[in-house]
Amino acid sequence: MASYLLAIDQGTTSSRAILFDRESRGIAMAQSEFPQRFPADGWVEHDPEAIWESVLATCREVIAEQGVAIEEIAGIGITNQRETTLLWDRETGKPLHDAIVWQDRRTAEHCQRLRDAGHAELVQARTGLLIDPYFSATKLAWLLDNVEGARERAERGELAFGTVDTFLIWRLTGGRVHATDATNASRTALFDIHSQRWDPDLMALFDIPASLLPEVKDSSDDFGRTDAHWFGGELPIAGVAGDQQAALVGQACFRPGMGKSTYGTGCFMIVNTGERAEVSRNRLLTTVGYRLNGVPTYAMEGSIFVAGATVQWLRDGLKLFADASETESLARETKSSNSVYLVPAFTGLGAPHWDPKARGAILGLTRDTGIADIVAAGLQAVCYQTRDLQVCMSDDMRTPPGTLRVDGGMVVNGWVMQFLADMLGVQVDRPGILETTALGAAYLAGLRLGWYRDLEEIAALWQSERSFFPSMEEGERERLYSGWLEAVERVRCDPEGAAPSS
Numbered sequence: 057m058a059s060y061l062l063a064i065d066q067g068t069t070s071s072r073a074i075l076f077d078r079e080s081r082g083i084a085m086a087q088s089e090f091p092q093r094f095p096a097d098g099w100v101e102h103d104p105e106a107i108w109e110s111v112l113a114t115c116r117e118v119i120a121e122q123g124v125a126i127e128e129i130a131g132i133g134i135t136n137q138r139e140t141t142l143l144w145d146r147e148t149g150k151p152l153h154d155a156i157v158w159q160d161r162r163t164a165e166h167c168q169r170l171r172d173a174g175h176a177e178l179v180q181a182r183t184g185l186l187i188d189p190y191f192s193a194t195k196l197a198w199l200l201d202n203v204e205g206a207r208e209r210a211e212r213g214e215l216a217f218g219t220v221d222t223f224l225i226w227r228l229t230g231g232r233v234h235a236t237d238a239t240n241a242s243r244t245a246l247f248d249i250h251s252q253r254w255d256p257d258l259m260a261l262f263d264i265p266a267s268l269l270p271e272v273k274d275s276s277d278d279f280g281r282t283d284a285h286w287f288g289g290e291l292p293i294a295g296v297a298g299d300q301q302a303a304l305v306g307q308a309c310f311r312p313g314m315g316k317s318t319y320g321t322g323c324f325m326i327v328n329t330g331e332r333a334e335v336s337r338n339r340l341l342t343t344v345g346y347r348l349n350g351v352p353t354y355a356m357e358g359s360i361f362v363a364g365a366t367v368q369w370l371r372d373g374l375k376l377f378a379d380a381s382e383t384e385s386l387a388r389e390t391k392s393s394n395s396v397y398l399v400p401a402f403t404g405l406g407a408p409h410w411d412p413k414a415r416g417a418i419l420g421l422t423r424d425t426g427i428a429d430i431v432a433a434g435l436q437a438v439c440y441q442t443r444d445l446q447v448c449m450s451d452d453m454r455t456p457p458g459t460l461r462v463d464g465g466m467v468v469n470g471w472v473m474q475f476l477a478d479m480l481g482v483q484v485d486r487p488g489i490l491e492t493t494a495l496g497a498a499y500l501a502g503l504r505l506g507w508y509r510d511l512e513e514i515a516a517l518w519q520s521e522r523s524f525f526p527s528m529e530e531g532e533r534e535r536l537y538s539g540w541l542e543a544v545e546r547v548r549c550d551p552e553g554a555a556p557s558s
Contacts, residue, residue, distance in 0.1 A: 058130035061501055062118070062291070063494035064111055066136040066220050067299065068157065068321070071107065073114035074491060075122055075129075076498045078507065080517050082491050086117035093154060098161035101154035104142055107220065108227055112286065119287060126289030130505050132228075132282070133295035133497030135302035136220040138243045141195035143206065143268075144223065146216050149231050152203050155220070156195040161412070163194035170194075175261060182248045182255050184333060184342025184354075186410065192219060193245035193262040200263070210265045217268040219244070221296050225279050228293060233280035235271045238347035239301040247272065249333055249344055252352060275301070275346040276503040295500025297346060299493050300324040304345050304355060306496030307461040307487065308518035310511045315449075315457040317442060318493070319466035321368075322406070323360035325445045327457050328353060338448035339408045348503070348511075356452060358407040358445035362400040364466050366434045369402070376427045387435055387471045389428040396420045397440075397543035398433040405548065408448045413549035420539070438466065439476040440540040446480055459483040463492040470524075478528035479537065488521040 065072040070089040074082045088110040093101040139158035144151045156162070167187045179187050189195070196217055200207040209215050218226065222236045241247040246264060248255040254269050273279065279293035297305060300318060304326050307316040315327035326345065333342050333354040345355035367383060370376050377386060397419045404412035418430065449457065459482055466472060467486050477484040489495055502508045
């Protein structure tokens with residue numbers, strides 16, 4: 057009997073491969089970074105071959121490191137950076153252009169023209185998304201219009217489109233399978249999340265030929281088998297989900313109202329809304345959380361552009377400390393009355409403001425402000441932004457989150473997690489296994505392969521390493537948060553953006 061599941065976690069700056077055993081323990085991991093390309097202001101690209109080579113290398117490394125036979129691996133789960141857009145030749149598998157990364161803003165003017173023409177309501181009603189360069193549709197349209205001959209070849213059925221998961225499936229299966237899962241499809245702005253199909257009206261709006269689009273499968277499904285020469289034998293690809301949805305599964309947030317927040321470079325908070333695709337009144341996103349047996353489970357999502365990147369800036373830009381591990385002890389030096397606010401709008405503000413012109417600021421400085429106060433303000437900003445999302449979700453949803461499960465690099469900082477619990481006024485749970493994104497992909501594969509009977513069995517595996525409970529008085533919480541809202545108003549440029557109220 058196979059003893060392991062192989063999870064591929066293809067991220068924005070690196071690819072990782074992790075072998076999980078039947079107790080959900082990661083017993084071997086390999087990671088490989090790849091270059092970021094910035095060909096123009098606001099443009100971000102990846103070399104698709106570098107992505108592929110990093111995935112292949114890390115998978116081979118963990119298999120060799122653990123010394124496992126291919127027969128000991130039950131199958132593969134894939135999770136990936138979402139929205140990143142690739143276009144390739146169906147015959148050769150060769151990409152026509154670099155991948156356009158989710159962060160890329162080159163289609164901002166195209167998006168503005170679509171909004172000005174009154175198409176925002178249609179896009180949100182069908183997809184749950186806003187019209188924004190973040191999503192795949194305008195990126196794909198740009199490739200078709202700017203790569204010589206691409207649109208004509210697409211019309212002849214010679215080309216294939218995919219997000220990173222689709223490209224990896226194509227390569228791993230030797231071009232036999234052109235498929236994605238419902239979570240990744242839901243981030244393209246071409247997929248009707250209610251009917252669960254590619255939408256002809258949206259394809260017409262963005263001028264995308266239907267022949268380009270992959271088959272949309274469940275998140276736990278048959279995505280084909282790998283060519284034997286990649287790993288010394290065939291392996292079934294049995295689970296696929298975008299990274300944030302995979303973390304939702306890895307955190308076992310299977311009941312409506314359960315939510316997770318991932319604190320990496322940015323922060324993504326997703327709450328399970330069950331069978332209802334709740335429509336946000338506060339510019340949050342409605343998305344597919346996962347789809348099993350043809351039935352979608354929906355989620356509401358808020359995106360914070362800058363979370364851990366604030367810590368990197370304080371370290372590398374201001375050089376206030378040498379290592380991120382020092383931030384917890386520095387923050388503990390601050391007084392509870394500290395009224396310094398750092399608004400990290402380095403690339404604008406994400407949800408719920410969606411204000412690309414906002415810029416960062418440090419406010420409330422006095423003569424006795426020191427390094428510890430500024431560091432604490434940077435850490436607190438992550439918690440304040442999470443409160444922004446919580447306020448909006450509570451207004452949008454019938455069942456707002458009563459607890460929050462957290463993961464990502466920042467959650468090892470106990471001071472931040474306690475302040476997060478205080479600011480949200482809810483219990484914050486840190487899991488025993490922090491590799492929840494890759495774990496979610498493994499769980500989805502395991503469901504298909506018979507390792508797990510159902511979601512209840514997976515939920516029983518989740519364990520909390522530590523829980524943080526709110527201890528701050530309500531008056532103090534609201535005083536601090538009101539100061540944050542005032543600070544955000546000082547940096548905002550888009551008056552149409554949503555503004556949370558305490």
